[in-house]
Amino acid sequence: MHFYSGEQLDICFATNSDGSCPAYEYLSSLPDDVFVAFASLTKTLADKRRIQNKEQFRKIKDKIFEIKPKGYRFLGFFYQGSFVITNGFQKRGGGKSERFPTKEFDKAQRFFKEITG
Numbered sequence: 001m002h003f004y005s006g007e008q009l010d011i012c013f014a015t016n017s018d019g020s021c022p023a024y025e026y027l028s029s030l031p032d033d034v035f036v037a038f039a040s041l042t043k044t045l046a047d048k049r050r051i052q053n054k055e056q057f058r059k060i061k062d063k064i065f066e067i068k069p070k071g072y073r074f075l076g077f078f079y080q081g082s083f084v085i086t087n088g089f090q091k092r093g094g095g096k097s098e099r100f101p102t103k104e105f106d107k108a109q110r111f112f113k114e115i116t117g
Contacts, residue, residue: 003085004039006046010082014111023074026088030072037069045083060100064108075108079116086111 001021004011013024027038044051045067051057056068060075067074067085076085086108091101 004042004046006043008049009046011042011046012082012084014084014086023085023088034070034072041067041069060105063112064105075104077112084115
């Protein structure tokens with residue numbers, strides 16, 4: 001599902017075979033200020049192909065990155081002129097010392113493999 005076209009990239013949400021779009025559905029359920037922060041970060045990414053603030057955008061592992069608006073996290077990857085957002089979640093407790101949730105990373109990896117072959 002297409003979200004935004006920037007100067008350097010398109011921002012898209014990954015869709016399941018049934019047409020559902022879990023990351024967008026999750027984003028839509030969040031408060032308006034989170035949606036606005038997400039839109040601002042993804043616009044910057046689409047226009048400049050990067051977000052300089054490593055607290056808001058960073059590589060997790062392999063080819064999976066995270067965008068972090070207002071304490072929420074959205075995972076995705078670069079593919080053929082797009083940044084594809086796969087899933088979103090809120091990390092619970094533990095702060096920086098807690099390991100990254102494997103279940104969420106695995107969801108992003110599954111979409112990556114399905115889309116890129």
